[in-house]
Amino acid sequence: MAVKSLNSIRRNFSPWTDPAAKPYIQFENVTKQFGDFTAVNNLSLTIYEREFYALLGASGCGKSTLLRMLAGFDEPTSGRILLDGQDLRGVPPHKRPVNMMFQSYALFPHMTVEKNIAFGLKQEGMASADIAKRVAEMLKLVKLEQFAKRKPHQLSGGQRQRVALARSVAKRPKVLLLDEPLGALDKKLREETQFELMDLQQDLGLTFVVVTHDQEEAMTMADRIAILDKGEVMQVATPQEIYEAPGSRFVANFVGSMNLFEGEVTRRDETSADIQIGPDLLIRTVNPGNSERKAGVNYAVRPEKIRVSSKKPEETGVNSAQGEIFDIAYLGDVTNYNVKLDDGRIVKATVINSNRLAEDPLTWGDRAWISFKPDAGIVLTR
Secondary structure (H helix, E strand, O other), X not given: OXXXXXXHHHHOOOHHHOXXXXXXXXXXXXXXXXXXXXXXEEEEEEEOOOOEEEEEOOOOOOHHHHHHHHHOOOOOOEEEEEEOOEEOOXXXXXXXXXXXXXXXXXXXXXXOHHHHHHHHHHHOOOOHHHHHHHHHHXXXXXXXXXXXXXXXXXXXXXXXXXXXXXXXXXXXXXXXXXXOOOOOOOHHHHHHHHHXXXXXXXXXXXEEEEEEOOHHHHHHHOOXXXXXXXXXXEEEEOHHHHHHOOOOHXXXXXXXXXXXXXXXXXXXXXXXXXXXXOOOEEEEEOOOXXXXXXXXXXXXXXXXXXXXXXXXXXXXXXXXXXXXXEEEEEOOOEEEEEEEXXXXXXXXXXXXXXXXXXXXXXXXXXXXXXXXXXXXXXXXXO
16 A cells, blocks of 8 residues: 555644543443443543544453444443443444454355445445445455455465455444454554554545554554453553553553662652652652552562663762672563672663663673653652
8 A cells, every 4th residue: 555644633632631522432341241340441532533442451351342342233231332422232233333353254155355345335225336346445445456366375464454444444444443443464564554453544534443462563553552361451552652651550651661679758849859769779769659658569660661770970979879790581672681780689771772882881891870851760659
């Protein structure tokens, strides 16, 4: 597919910040039980029209159950699900203005690409001429015109994924539900297809709700991410907010890599705070959150915000500590270090390899300093 910039579209799209904006999809106090097991627990979410919304979480967190209830395959035990103001309870799947694309793609192996795309349209009784026109539009949209006569086994994984997408949107649903849509693709193709999905969503003007356990996938594609755990919402925010300002220890640990320092607030004013971490590390932060003096807190800082050097920082005693290089992982673009501080705690640091040869080469067993700026991390109180 042709690559185009979505910067202006995505930068200005934030209806959730507008008090007058009306949610398109609403989960209101939804609970879903399977016998004694509660898959979704009194959950509420709002999704806006044309939003690319990701449900992110580990296996068993309830994200696929939410998708199935929205599609009509399962009914909530209690609570309501509304789409454009309509309560969906009792509405069968085929009468809901949604379509679902499964991870397996579920293509008919004996049918050609064009017949796979046309299948749902024929089931609805659309006229043959209109079907042919719609199928041609879909083939052009996913750039598969030259593969129209092929069968699924003659296509690559990425091409089969596009066929499944074309079939899913051929009926022009109001909402497209995607259950781990890129799980069957290899890493490089998955990364390319993420941007293709974003382009497709903007071209069609649809609302996309995607279920994934892949953090990078959610961060790349979604306007907002809902992080779930044990059937409950842990945080809903934009990818940048999720990464830079996690709302809890769970979210901080779940998304990306994180260093968590547990300590006590020894000083606090309106703009900053000091946190004593053990005997040797004093953290000064300009992101004190709602912490209070003498309270126990966690200070969270990402590995890429931490500097590792053999040279002593200009200011020691604040946001710096000394230790020993414990582990090294060279990944080409970055090098990951585990530094064992003198008090025994392990700190993770990620250094960008901006030069072909390291300016300050460090190896296993070397003494090194870790340091970070006052605005590098945030204070978590829960």
